[in-house]
Amino acid sequence: MSESTNTEITINFTDLNLPEALLRVVSELGYETPSPIQAQCIPLLLNGEDVLGLAQTGTGKTAAFALPLLANIDISLNYPQVLVLAPTRELAIQVAEAFQTYARHLRGFHVMPIYGGQSYDIQFKQLRRGPQVVVGTPGRIMDHLKRKTLDLSHLTTLVLDEADEMLRMGFIDDVETIMKEMPEKRQTALFSATMPDQIKRITKRYMNKPTEVRIQSKTSTVENIEQKCWIVRGVNKLDALTRMLETEEFDGVIIFARTKTATVELAERLEARGYRSAALNGDMNQQVRERTIARIKSGSLDILVATDVAARGLDVERISLVVNYDIPTDTESYVHRIGRTGRAGRKGKAILFAAPRERRLLKAIENATRQQITIMDLPSHDEVTQTRIANFEKQILSVVESEDLSFYRTLFDQIENNSEIDDSDLAAALLYMAQKEKPLQPVEEKFVEPRSNDRDNDRGRERSDRSDRGRGRDRNDRNDRGDRSRDRNEQGGDKPRGRGRPTDVELEVYRIDVGRSHGVQVKNIVGAIANEADINSRFIGDIKLNDDYSTIELPKGMPAETMKHLENVYVCKRQLKIKKN
Ligand code: AMP
Secondary structure (H helix, E strand, O other): OEEOOOOOEEOOHHHHOOOHHHHHHHHHOOOOOOOHHHHHHHHHHHOOOOEEEEOOOOOOHHHHHHHHHHHHOOOOOOOOOEEEEOOOHHHHHHHHHHHHHHOOOOOOOOEEEEOOOOOHHHHHHHHHOOOOEEEEOHHHHHHHHHHOOOOOOOOOEEEEOOHHHHHHOOOHHHHHHHHHOOOOOOEEEEEEOOOOHHHHHHHHHHOOOOEEEEOOOOOOOOOOEEEEEEEOOOOOHHHHHHHHHHHOOOOEEEEEOOOHHHHHHHHHHHHHOOOOEEEEOOOOOHHHHHHHHHHHHHOOOOEEEEOHHHHOOOOOOOEEEEEEOOOOOOHHHHHHHHOOOOHHHOOEEEEEEEOHHHHHHHHHHHHHHOOOOEEOOOOOHHHHHHHHHHHHHHHHHHHHHHOOOHHHHHHHHHHHHHHOOOHHHHHHHHHHHHHOOOOOOOOOOOOOOOOOOHHHHHHHHHHHHHHHHOOOOOHHHHHHOOOHHHHHHHOOOOOOOOOOOOOOOOEEEEEEOOOHHHOOOHHHHHHHHHHHHOOOHHHOOOEEEOOOOEEEEEEOOOOHHHHHHHHOOEEOOEEOOOEEO
């Protein structure tokens, strides 16, 4: 352990007994310190113990289990040793990608995502390569177990990721069946944002004296600081940030990013957009750090892009705005972050960027700070234009007041007389020329309306953001992704699918061969169809359960291939045999 800038003790990744190959990746990714959930889980999981992690997305939970489990697997053995169950195909892919990233220096390592909708042939082929880690959705994993194409007899560790979500999506019976088929002597880690009774029951029945890990959140008051939150949607984060910087009044700003790499990238991109900005992170030596802080104090810099550790204890009076560009991993670091403003009795403002799927953390922050955080709208293009015009006017006024303009007055008259352009046209042309470099009217950003799947769409958005940036290799910006299932659940659990459904999507009624008498519930159908057909559940309309069949509304014009696939999907041990009603 090492001392940080003030008296707090900071745990470093090097304190955690992780092998060199993993420490190297963590440092390459620009992670500065383990998040609280990582600091607690990694030692327990390395030690082979069971863990019950109460943690939501955004806390760094994926690395909290992936790093220690990677340290424990035997790469020379080509069979599944770790199985991760996840509620959706997106999460399964995301977790598999995380394993792949963290294992980049472990030669011979294979991870395989298994999810519905992908061809069995591809999956059989990949399984034959002998992945040490399999990440899958419960339905498809069950299929492979039944077909005996997945052998879990050598499994040492099982991870249930987002267990409450699996429960909500109707997968809990499958999860239990899978758990029963596994070696009894195994390590189990279960992560869940909430602990409903059914999950508690599973932990009691199938886990071996698990240690409960949750992030303690002390309540702290934050005075003098106005807190706002923008839900990341529709516009990429950098564009949103620049719109805010244009319209918010500020003196000095601190923007918080998660990784060292992200601080450098963002500072460079803000510089390129004309802001005087610099990065502040733990890679900098004391001298550079002090020089940077002196520059923001003196006003030769306006924006610092910092990591938590680097900004700890920072006391600069002119900081009037804190932007949480990446959501912090826990409430305490949020309170530390926003405490960089509102210094010396001044007023401060704090803006948080949170993806729809990170709303839980937002709630936790509200509870910890005992203050409501106002959800804000992004300034519109019109507002940005108005602010630019107001600043432009100010500039003109200051030139009129401070410069000797006699030469230009004569020139104006001369051009007007020579060209016979009337004075308003001439003034308009000059205004146009004066703003050409930095147009008063912002360029409309294009973004794609949701297609079939929110998450994919957000991914697409993120991808374009990345290629634009050209360097974003980190999963940091993954935060941008929306989350369909969570959105749905926030809108009221398993209430009608139609809620939040885009009204312009035309639906058709289909009949499926499973009904109440087979024990099916609406959530089972939604879970299976959403995963197998890769449809955002918002696009699934009403589901009516009858005794031996059900009807379901799906978007008109479903691809024939998807329908063919759905015919063979099993729900409650029955083939759906879906057809138009
Ligand atoms: P998760 O909660 O697992 O979805 O992770 C959220 C994000 O935090 C991902 O983009 C990770 O790459 C990032 N992350 C995880 N651990 C750390 C860390 N110790 N420092 C900085 N970023 C991290």
